[in-house]
Amino acid sequence: MSSAAVHIHHEPLKGTQLVVGTVALSLAVFMNVLDSSIANVSIPAISGNLGVSPQQGTWVITSFAVANAISVPLTGWLTQHFGQVRLFMASIMLFVLSSWLCGMAPNIEILIAARVLQGAVAGPMIPLSQSLLLGSYTPAKSSMALAFWGMTTLVAPIMGPLLGGWISDNYSWPWIFYINIPVGLFTAWATWSVYHNRESATRDLPIDKVGLVLLVVWVGALQLMLDKGKELDWFNSGEIVLLTVIAVVGLIYFIIWENGQDHPVVDLSLFKGRNFSAGVIAISVGYGLFFGSLLIMPLWLQTQLSYTATEAGKVMAPVGVFAILLSPVIGKILPKVDPRKIASMAFLIFALVFFMRARFNTEVDTMSLMIPTLIQGAAMAMFFIPLTSIILSGQPAHKMPAASGLSNFVRIMFGAMGASIMTTMWDSRSSMHHAHITEAIGTGSTAFQQGMQNLQQAGLPEAGAYAVIDRNISVQASTMAATDLFYLAGFIFLGLVALVWLTKPKRSSGPVDAGGAH
Template structure:
């Protein structure tokens, strides 16, 4: 919040601007990387600590739950402690918790360290947005968001690749130890540049009831999404209880926060058309996109016979256009309507998923790569304009809360998208398998010929039947995946309507917003 007695701070220049951007981007990269780097290392972690892979997934869930709860608290924490102090404290605590993760002697200690890591990571992403916007002049706010967007685009893709390589060539603790030098440098550089640019501190009482309700419904929802598929969703009493806790907790949370004088989450932000429509658009799109990030490599590895490294290579080129185009989008954004850029992104996403909906079991490497490369262009035009729309017109003291709340909703939708997509894939696979099986069997001439052809090669009949069953399973799984790609293409086209519900704005982040950390 800008103090009346404090003159507005000037944007950074020269070396300070470069160093500040690098430090903030490295902190965000480290944070986002840790949401995905552990995924491919779960088998190694579980084996080393003597637990099942199912227990090992709590390494991911514990981080996600703690992170989801702490992100929307950014606004209140910022007023209480100041943007710069809170950001640097988050980085240093993240470094300490990363060291504790690597040193954990058992699964219980590792999960506890991951809870701490997720909790302290919450304010880092929204505060990095606010500090970056304060570093650039208003005319270059789009460029600031472009640099921020590049790190959030590349890190989720780098995470599995880097995690797999470290687990294969070193040992799993190093997926956490690599944060230590990066975090120490980011904290030092941020403090040296921003310590004189601290925001005004306002001591407000904490909304304890709101915080407890937030913890209840977010943790219940996150656990329900994580365990739902494993426990067959609402056929499980545990999932029913978690779902009820999430719904009831959410309703009471909304009612309480709207009537609270100093709410822990500022829900009044949703009264703004740009904020509400922009947050829904970016969150649903992120959920659809993130779901595909899970399905595509899984399909390649479990059905098409790709190794983890080969699947990673298919996904990696998505970063090429994202990195190349992000600065260009940031430079052009003040001159054109951000809604046009976001619309272009959604159209490209729709085309990408349409191309993937044509995949077959015989898909070749080039056919897999082309939509992945094109998707990078959509990503560059997706995060930056929608983020600028969401933050447009917000007064400086609202920027951290707005950034925190929008990131919170986006992260939650990422989890929802992943869970729903994997469940839908399973159920559509079962359906397609049943339909294909109806046309096989002794009464089907083609089936009989296939069995004869395999037995003629010297294969015993049970082996021939097993080969045909495997072929049916791969085909069913592929048809299910293409169903999801068709649906994703349609959803991206429908989201364009939400984009055009926002108000037009060329320089979407206003003069006030650009001074967010003053």
């Protein structure tokens, strides 16, 4: 991440080569982004098949995200060491191999290990696809190239839940990973046929080994603490206390060490800039809330409201409609409008969406579920592009790759943390509401006695009637817990509007780096 590779000048591509190159690079991005969302609706199927709880099943999502976050900062160093085409090809082929390993996994431990590998090798794929694509077009058409690239990153999250749901319902969950194999092999062949003679220059730079080890230690300890906290009863567990201490001490040592290095893994001096700091916090917190909700919604629909994976996917799919339609428009008007206004509008729309979801109940119909998801697409279009332009605003050219890489690293980390924190909070709030409802109705209440009587008259034994009432309480409790989280997210989004106005973006004449748009 420290500095960009020395570039050998290549002429822009033309004709068939340009088309094939653009399709190949976009397919790689599509496959990569699809894999971060396709498993969301398949978690109940995966966890049921492997005999673990849905909460443990969410490790399939977070393990990929954390490994991905750790490998992103290494892209700059790896590119200079191996060359961008060779690194991109290796990334694709290892992604295909790890996808096959995911599908073959006989238990949750091996699946998580394969997902860690998959996330790690996927890290360089997105930034490299962007730089290869920009090198394929003339500077005058670079905005069009970025718009096309950005579209791919927005189509994939729509296709992910739909495809994941359909595959889980009609085939078996391993196929959500096996579909990467033909796509990946075609992408590798097409990329090599077009780009094999367009390699970037390489040079040997020292890698900050201590910084890399510290990064892996504190990020890994933090994610393990967040994921296992609920299972081990948080700070009543010695393991959780130990993981927390390792994460905190590791982070402190990491910050001290990185600030004294000539070639740091992560250039922390970027945080001295107001635009960078406030922009990164805004995009990361917003993304964490968004990613967490992408996980909670399908889980709630399937485990509590008896939706199939396909139906849950259909509810989540409309998020991309406005995102795709409005992204080119936002890209066009951004140079003429203060990006803080567009970003503020995004956060206000996100807040509206979450306040609408906070009104959901157990009787909610599919149309009411889909309307906020549809509106959320408009917020997505106004979220990534302006905030990325604020983050990169005023950065010198040689710092751009480091700034883009570091902002992506923090954002992806917050996505993984958002998923862990929201599932944990949902579970604990569900237990609390379940206890409150049980206390309120009590075995002596008229409503409870009437309910038991009705169920037993319908032919259920006493134990069966108790089970039905307990199930109804559980559905009600988890729905109330989900709406609590939606209210909280809505208020946090309102707070992020103020954060955006702490920045003072400078106008840039160059195209916006869409590096955040996945």
